[in-house]
Amino acid sequence: MDHPSHDNITESSSWEDLDPHEFLHHDNNNNDDENHDSDDDETTSWMQELKEHWKQHAFAVLVAIVATAAAHRYNISQPLSAVPTPSAAPTLHLYDDAHEHLHEYTRTANITFCDPWDTQDSSLKVMDFHLSKEYLPALHAHSAADLWQDVNYSRVLSVSELPSHPQMDCIEQQLTSSSLSYIKGFTYYYPDPSIETLYPDYDPTAEAKMSANGLETKPLKAAHLTFTGFGVKFFNLSPKPVLLFWDGREERKLVGEMAPFDSLGTATTPGQSFSVTPIYDADHAMARWVVTADDMTLYFEPMTDADIQQLSQQEQLLYYMQKLNQEFAKHYLIHARRPWLSQFPRPFPVHSMWETSYIHQKHVYRDEGRDYTLRVESVMPKVLTIPDFLSGSECDNLIQLALHEGMRASTVAAGSRRTMRDGATRSSDNTWLERGNATSLTDTIYRRAARLLRLDERLLQKPVDDEIPAHYHSIAESLQVVRYRAGEEYTAHHDFVYPSQQLWYQPTRFATLLLYLNDDFTGGHTVFPRAVTRDFHDGVRIRPQKGTAVLFYSMLPDGNMDDRSQHASEPVLSGEKFIANLWVWEPLIN
Ligand SMILES: O=C(O)CCC(=O)C(=O)O
Numbered sequence: 001m002d003h004p005s006h007d008n009i010t011e012s013s014s015w016e017d018l019d020p021h022e023f024l025h026h027d028n029n030n031n032d033d034e035n036h037d038s039d040d041d042e043t044t045s046w047m048q049e050l051k052e053h054w055k056q057h058a059f060a061v062l063v064a065i066v067a068t069a070a071a072h073r074y075n076i077s078q079p080l081s082a083v084p085t086p087s088a089a090p091t092l093h094l095y096d097d098a099h100e101h102l103h104e105y106t107r108t109a110n111i112t113f114c115d116p117w118d119t120q121d122s123s124l125k126v127m128d129f130h131l132s133k134e135y136l137p138a139l140h141a142h143s144a145a146d147l148w149q150d151v152n153y154s155r156v157l158s159v160s161e162l163p164s165h166p167q168m169d170c171i172e173q174q175l176t177s178s179s180l181s182y183i184k185g186f187t188y189y190y191p192d193p194s195i196e197t198l199y200p201d202y203d204p205t206a207e208a209k210m211s212a213n214g215l216e217t218k219p220l221k222a223a224h225l226t227f228t229g230f231g232v233k234f235f236n237l238s239p240k241p242v243l244l245f246w247d248g249r250e251e252r253k254l255v256g257e258m259a260p261f262d263s264l265g266t267a268t269t270p271g272q273s274f275s276v277t278p279i280y281d282a283d284h285a286m287a288r289w290v291v292t293a294d295d296m297t298l299y300f301e302p303m304t305d306a307d308i309q310q311l312s313q314q315e316q317l318l319y320y321m322q323k324l325n326q327e328f329a330k331h332y333l334i335h336a337r338r339p340w341l342s343q344f345p346r347p348f349p350v351h352s353m354w355e356t357s358y359i360h361q362k363h364v365y366r367d368e369g370r371d372y373t374l375r376v377e378s379v380m381p382k383v384l385t386i387p388d389f390l391s392g393s394e395c396d397n398l399i400q401l402a403l404h405e406g407m408r409a410s411t412v413a414a415g416s417r418r419t420m421r422d423g424a425t426r427s428s429d430n431t432w433l434e435r436g437n438a439t440s441l442t443d444t445i446y447r448r449a450a451r452l453l454r455l456d457e458r459l460l461q462k463p464v465d466d467e468i469p470a471h472y473h474s475i476a477e478s479l480q481v482v483r484y485r486a487g488e489e490y491t492a493h494h495d496f497v498y499p500s501q502q503l504w505y506q507p508t509r510f511a512t513l514l515l516y517l518n519d520d521f522t523g524g525h526t527v528f529p530r531a532v533t534r535d536f537h538d539g540v541r542i543r544p545q546k547g548t549a550v551l552f553y554s555m556l557p558d559g560n561m562d563d564r565s566q567h568a569s570e571p572v573l574s575g576e577k578f579i580a581n582l583w584v585w586e587p588l589i590n
Pocket residue numbers: 001482490495514524525526527567568569570579581
């Protein structure tokens with residue numbers, strides 16, 4: 001979803017820079033079009049697209065308001081049991097019978113400002129973090145959103161007084177009863193497993209004996225990876241929307257639009273250049289970066305203290321929510337030694353994950369009278385294969401269904417709300433197959449997938465707006481069938497999305513179930529170029545086999561996105577490759 005930038009490196013730029021202060025004080029309403037010739041370039045067409053998008057967006061907000069009100073009317077479910085839900089404003093409860101796993105879902109579920117708890121999960125470790133007192137209102141906003149289940153913070157943002165919350169009481173106690181000048185919090189993080197644990201039959205004593213006997217030993221070390229890519233996340237800490245560009249040597253490409261106080265992510269390699277421009281003037285950059293492997297979160301931060309004072313109360317809150325995330329990310333990086341790509345606070349994944357303790361670990365489960373075997377291909381990232389997940393005729397029928405539906409050029413994400421065609425990144429074509437009725441092949445596959453994922457199959461149903469109680473929420477997309485012809489590929493990318501910070505439940509893709517529908521072609525292997533092994537510099541490569549499923553997780557058990565889940569489809573050399581993707585979201589679909 002998050003697509004890579006290309007390999008050229010910008011050396012000089014042919015457009016001028018703009019003082020961010022001009023931008024902050026620019027009147028969007030009057031001057032939207034001032035710097036545009038009417039019809040001469042591509043810029044004009046995507047500008048029109050953007051304008052169209054903003055028009056549609058206004059409509060989407062209206063729909064959201066109506067949906068929220070409708071949800072309230074239908075009174076979908078019980079409120080949180082532990083905390084009273086104030087009754088004044090409409091709330092969208094996330095629970096119903098099919099969503100018990102979401103019971104007590106709260107954004108701040110795994111942070112505490114009171115006494116830290118013991119770790120229940122041995123793969124997680126407790127970490128502490130310190131926050132400046134200026135983040136108090138932002139923390140308060142998150143806890144209030146938890147109380148109210150305020151899906152898009154609209155309620156939190158519309159009141160001047162937020163309700164009290166036990167966590168906030170703990171912070172107050174901390175600040176009054178001790179001499180702490182900062183807020184001290186606790187959460188868990190997922191430490192990378194050590195290389196020894198990936199190879200449990202490795203015997204270090206054998207090695208010591210060998211070297212004592214003068215024999216050459218090969219200590220267990222992670223292979224040095226040749227691929228240098230990673231995910232970067234850009235933040236717009238300004239009260240206006242901006243455009244993010246990738247700046248190549250000869251061309252610029254729009255990565256997407258960043259809403260005020262929001263972010264955008266992409267996959268890239270060290271040395272790539274990016275810039276931010278006003279939405280009304282794509283020719284003038286206000287900030288530029290050349291990304292390095294040390295800096296994966298990049299901030300467009302044009303405001304002075306005086307500008308911040310000028311912001312409305314809501315804008316200030318959004319600003320400090322983003323600064324809170326930035327502050328937490330520093331602590332996370334120190335403990336976990338990887339960038340924080342989620343949005344703090346972010347609870348752990350609510351869906352279960354298969355244990356991936358060591359490479360080639362096996363799990364067997366029984367479904368409809370048959371045993372299925374999962375084999376761990378990689379622990380970092382978590383990748384498993386399931387041979388014969390589909391039968392040969394199921395694969396053939398899926399291909400036929402897709403061809404009948406009609407294949408169109410594949411697109412990649414451009415921000416959280418748009419997609420675009422980018423043939424250099426993803427040259428395949430694809431189609432979407434909806435989950436059908438109980439007798440259809442697609443329904444069979446969704447049910448089988450639900451049992452593999454150990455999820456209630458109702459969660460994988462398409463949401464039906466006018467049947468709110470049972471089917472309102474879904475965690476699965478339609479089945480995407482992809483065809484790659486010779487020469488076509490999908491360069492290294494992540495499947496997760498970077499949700500807007502203004503979405504309380506932070507929806508993102510959690511797992512990918514990738515189904516190989518044929519294998520009568522050459523090339524087209526799936527590669528995880530950042531997978532840690534002792535042997536391979538290219539990570540882990542999986543050779544497509546008809547009927548085999550690949551299950552991999554885009555999230556880590558601590559709620560962070562797994563940057564190592566980056567993967568690619570190598571170019572097909574001859575023949576045609578067909579796959580199907582089933583994407584599962586967490587906690588709910590956006
Ligand atoms: O075709 C493959 O092997 C990978 C496809 C993929 O990563 C995707 O469609 O997101």
